[in-house]
Amino acid sequence: MLEDINGHTRLLAFIADPAEHTLSPRMHNYSFEKYGINYVYLAFQINQTTIEQAVNAIRTLDFRGVNLSMPNKQVVAKYLDRIDPVAELANSVNTIVNDNGFLTGYTTDGRGFMNALRDRQVDYQGKTMTMLGCGGAGMPIAVQAHWMEWKRL
Incomplete structure (x- = not known):
């Protein structure tokens, strides 16, 4: 290299x-x-x-x-x-x-997490999400989930 x-x-x-x-x-x-x-x-x-x-x-x-x-x-x-x-x-x-x-x-934390759910065919639309032990990626994941739901409406 x-x-x-x-x-x-x-x-x-x-x-x-x-x-x-x-x-x-x-x-x-x-x-x-x-x-x-x-x-x-x-x-x-x-x-x-x-x-x-x-x-x-x-x-x-x-x-x-x-x-x-x-x-x-x-x-x-x-x-x-x-x-x-x-x-x-x-x-x-x-x-x-x-x-x-x-x-x-x-x-990219939230987008990556939501893409992983989608790739595993987890239906998250309109669902409640519970997060434990969020750390530094927790807020971006929560915001991305909300953003995707808002954009869908």
């Missing part, structure tokens, strides 16, 4: 506090190599006091995007150009996409 990194390689990252525990670089870089995608995925230790500088670095270094974890996903929105409506309602941005310096924040 290292011999394939060149001037066209795009950067992606996980920014978190802590970041040492993540297996994301291993998983993503394996996939990029397997499918011949010219990207590299790194992990950076970024906390709430350095998140603004990290967002500026995304633009400056032309990262294609980043993933975030708590507590960064609740404070990053004010440094972005646009926030997806579900991410805004959930007050949670776990993915930033860089389109030529224009940074958009999304939450």
